[in-house]
Amino acid sequence: xxxxxxxxxxxxxxxxxxxxxxxxxxxxxxxxxxxxxxxxxxxxxxxxxxxxxxxxxxxxxxxxxxxxxxxxxxxxxxxxxxxxxxxxxxxxxxxxxxxxxxxxxxxxxxxxxxxxxxxxxxxxxxxxxxxxxxxxxxxxxxxxxxxxxxxxxxxxxxxxxxxxxxxxxxxxxxxxxxxxxxxxxxxxxxxxxxxxxxxxxxxxxxxxxxxxxxxxxxxxxxxxxxxxxxxxxxxxxxxxxxxxxxxxxxxxxxxxxxxxxxxxxxxxxxxx
Amino acid sequence: xxxxxxxxxxxxxxxxxxxxxxxxxxxxxxxxxxxxxxxxxxxxxxxxxxxxxxxxxxxxxxxxxxxxxxxxxxxxxxxxxxxxxxxxxxxxxxxxxxxxxxxxxxxxxxxxxxxxxxxxxxxxxxxxxxxxxxxxxxxxxxxxxxxxxxxxxxxxxxxxxxxxxxxxxxxxxxxxxxxxxxxxxxxxxxxxxxxxxxxxxxxxxxxxxxxxxxxxxxxxxxxxxxxxxxxxxxxxxxxxxxxxxxxxxxxxxxxxxxxxxxxxxxxxxxxx
Numbered sequence: 001x002x003x004x005x006x007x008x009x010x011x012x013x014x015x016x017x018x019x020x021x022x023x024x025x026x027x028x029x030x031x032x033x034x035x036x037x038x039x040x041x042x043x044x045x046x047x048x049x050x051x052x053x054x055x056x057x058x059x060x061x062x063x064x065x066x067x068x069x070x071x072x073x074x075x076x077x078x079x080x081x082x083x084x085x086x087x088x089x090x091x092x093x094x095x096x097x098x099x100x101x102x103x104x105x106x107x108x109x110x111x112x113x114x115x116x117x118x119x120x121x122x123x124x125x126x127x128x129x130x131x132x133x134x135x136x137x138x139x140x141x142x143x144x145x146x147x148x149x150x151x152x153x154x155x156x157x158x159x160x161x162x163x164x165x166x167x168x169x170x171x172x173x174x175x176x177x178x179x180x181x182x183x184x185x186x187x188x189x190x191x192x193x194x195x196x197x198x199x200x201x202x203x204x205x206x207x208x209x210x211x212x213x214x215x216x217x218x219x220x221x222x223x224x225x226x227x228x229x230x231x232x233x234x235x236x237x238x239x240x241x242x243x244x245x246x247x248x249x250x251x252x253x254x255x256x257x258x259x260x261x262x263x264x265x266x267x268x269x270x271x272x
Numbered sequence: 273x274x275x276x277x278x279x280x281x282x283x284x285x286x287x288x289x290x291x292x293x294x295x296x297x298x299x300x301x302x303x304x305x306x307x308x309x310x311x312x313x314x315x316x317x318x319x320x321x322x323x324x325x326x327x328x329x330x331x332x333x334x335x336x337x338x339x340x341x342x343x344x345x346x347x348x349x350x351x352x353x354x355x356x357x358x359x360x361x362x363x364x365x366x367x368x369x370x371x372x373x374x375x376x377x378x379x380x381x382x383x384x385x386x387x388x389x390x391x392x393x394x395x396x397x398x399x400x401x402x403x404x405x406x407x408x409x410x411x412x413x414x415x416x417x418x419x420x421x422x423x424x425x426x427x428x429x430x431x432x433x434x435x436x437x438x439x440x441x442x443x444x445x446x447x448x449x450x451x452x453x454x455x456x457x458x459x460x461x462x463x464x465x466x467x468x469x470x471x472x473x474x475x476x477x478x479x480x481x482x483x484x485x486x487x488x489x490x491x492x493x494x495x496x497x498x499x500x501x502x503x504x505x506x507x508x509x510x511x512x513x514x515x516x517x518x519x520x521x522x523x524x525x526x527x528x529x530x531x532x533x534x535x536x537x538x539x540x541x542x543x544x
Contacts, residue, residue, distance in 0.1 A: 034514075042512070134520060139510030167512035202531055238411030238530050240314070240439035242306075248406060248523045251516070255524045258510050259474055 001054070002077040005084035010077075013051070013085045013097060019151050027099060028153035029085075032092040037063050038163030039098055044070035046099040051075050053082045056093030063094065072096075087155035100153065101166060105144065105179070108169040109186040113141035114208035115261050116188055117254065120146045120176045120225060121216040122246065128152065129160025130247035131214060136164035137251075138258035144179045144211075145172045180228050183211040190229045193253050194221050195243050197234035201253060204233050206260035212253050217246040273326070274349040277356035282349075285323070285357045285369060291423050299371060300425035301357075304364040309335050310435030311370055316342035318371040318438075323347050325354045328365030335366065344368075359427035372425065373438060377416065377451070380441040381458040385413035386480035387533050388460055389526065392418045392448045392497060393488040394518065400424065401432025402519035403486060408436035409523075410530035416451045416483075417444045452500050455483040462501045465525050466493050467515050469504035473525060476505050478532035484525050489518040 002010065015021040016029045027048060030039050033056075039047055040063060050067050054076050057064055067074050082091045109116070117135040122128045128150050135143045145152055152158075152172050158165055171179075183190050189210040213229055215221035226232050235249050244252070274282065287293040288301045299320060302311050305328075311319055312335065322339050326348050329336055339346050354363045381388070389407040394400045400422050407415045417424055424430075424444050430437055443451075455462050461482040485501055487493030498504050507521050516524070 130517070130520065133513055134516070136511040137507075137509050137513040137516055137520075162514065162517075164511075164513050235409075235527070236530075237409050238534060239408040239436075241405055241409040241436050242434065244406070244409055244523070245402070248402065248409075248519065251520045251523055252527045255507070255527075258508075262510060 002075055002081045005080045010081055010084050016097070017087050017155055019154070022151070022153050027097050028158065029087065029155060030096045030098050030158055031086055031088060031094075031155060032159065033060055033063060033094050034163055035158060036094050036096045037066070039096055039166050040066040040070065040072070042166040043101055044072065046101055047072045048097045048099060049073045049075060051077050051082065051085055051095045053077060053079055053093035055079065060094060088159070101170065102152065102172045103169045105171050105174055105182050108142040108144065108171045109182055112209070113186055113188065115140045115254075115257050116142050116144065116183060116211040117250070118144045118146070118179050118183065118211055118213040119149050120179075120213060120221065122149045122214065124217050124246075125150050125154045125156030126160045127217055127246045129157040131250045132157075132161045132170065133164040134247070134251040134254050136167045138254040139261070140168060140254065142169040142171065144174065145170065146176045146179060147173045148176070176225055177228070180213070180225075189231070192221050192226055192229035192232045193235070193249055194226060194232050195234055195249075196220065197232035199231055199233050200236045201233055201256055202236065204231065206257045208257075208261045208264050210257065212250070212257065214246060214250050274347055274353045277352045282353055282356050288369070289359050289427055291426070294423070294425050299369050300430065301359065301427060302368040302370050302430055303358055303360060303366075303427060304431065305332055305335060305366050306435055307430060308366050308368045309338070311368055311438050312338040312342065312344070314438040315373055316344065318373055319344045320369045320371060321345045321347060323349050323354065323357055323367045325349060325351055325365035327351065332366060360431070373442065374424065374444045375441045377443050377446055377454050380414040380416065380443045381454055384481070385458055385460065386537065387412045387526075387529050388414050388416065388455060388483040389522070390416045390418070390451050390455065390483055390485040391421050392451075392485060392493065394421045394486065396489050396518075397422050397426045397428030398432045399489050399518045401429040403522045404433045404442065405436040406519070406523040406526050408433075408439045410526040411533070412440060412526065414441040414443065416446065417442065418448045418451060419445045420448070448497055449500070452485070452497070461503070464493050464498055464501035464504045465507070465521055466498060466504050467506055467521075468492065469506035471503055471505050472508045473505055473528055474508065476503065478529045480529075480533045480536050482529065484522070484529065486518060486522050
């Protein structure tokens, strides 16, 4: 049982809160039962080790069984150590050190994608994570995150994906022009979501395949990105609100697409 | 110019961060240029006074002109005082003390509402504010907030409505059964949004008039509330995501309704 919050191995995990440490180590942290369960269920080969507060492990036997099944080393640690390891103020007693799961762009777009999400210059971790979660919810084929966006392994991004980070292919670190070119080469129509667009979402042909391009939360999409897209689409505002936030706009656009995609493909909706 | 962060009047404004102080004083605080501009534009009669950091006022002449037009007293204050007044870590130099704007339930539902949002047991301020913003964006007729939900005058709620708090009628402090009864009496079909619902959103008749009932972010809607609704509707999940968060689910449901409402009413969509 680890009881020393100042131990080197504890410091090394805690350091993964910083992007530079994550990149140097080639590791990142997944915190909390939901994230740990999802990475063990979907990408167990990427889990290096688990840290568990024994007070919590009794209530999370399903997760510990998954770890055991995949031969993931489990370290028990005191509540103090857990607090030192974790990014959150109130850690939930369970934390996994993981290897990156992003895939190369060509791999993400192989296999005739129908619906893809492109994030350009998204800086807020909560927004980025929520859009990845929305992309997962609508069954998108991939999320492509540009080099100028927040790091997808930032603890707040990981947390706000609520496990979706491990559910669908995610690409990172590629410049926007290369992302758009690859979408086009994969046969995707490229739709920009932008509050300044003249075309309204309900008037937009959402037949697959297509990609949605989402911009920065404050300033939207740059002129050169807008110019490189096939259509610039706006979610209509019927009341007095000036705008929607990025996560809301993305969710509305993606659900509109999901309906069109599922109708076109005759995809069965998941039943609970 | 106010320069003493420990002055009684500064403390009195700061105290409005607490619900009990807000209720005793019958006042709350709107922070930042967006909120202050919206309350001055839409409900100027509810603004008691403005606090302005002179470093900011030069860039916000439109707001100060609005205050002048409506005879709102403006107090200049130092950056130190602004920090002492504000709830945010990095105040934006502009803050209004306001009177409540909620309306009685009967008033909110007079005039044949077509689309109404009911919040029951919503506890997270960011979620509540974002749903009010979404209700405004879709042109809903009113938002009804139950007595067991977060206070709509909580600074984080006010902030996350981004001005929408002053754009449409909001009711607060009413028990859920009374809210549902009033919706029914106003001729609204009552739709519960719940991840456990068997009916899918795309299969739901969204012809107006109706009300959407949203529950707690963690546990959803209570069985007795579900039983009191006409239909229990689930946003479909096409991928592996376990769920959507409350704000995402509400936004998707409301936009689906907005399309049906605007088609039915022949409402013009707002152009920028």
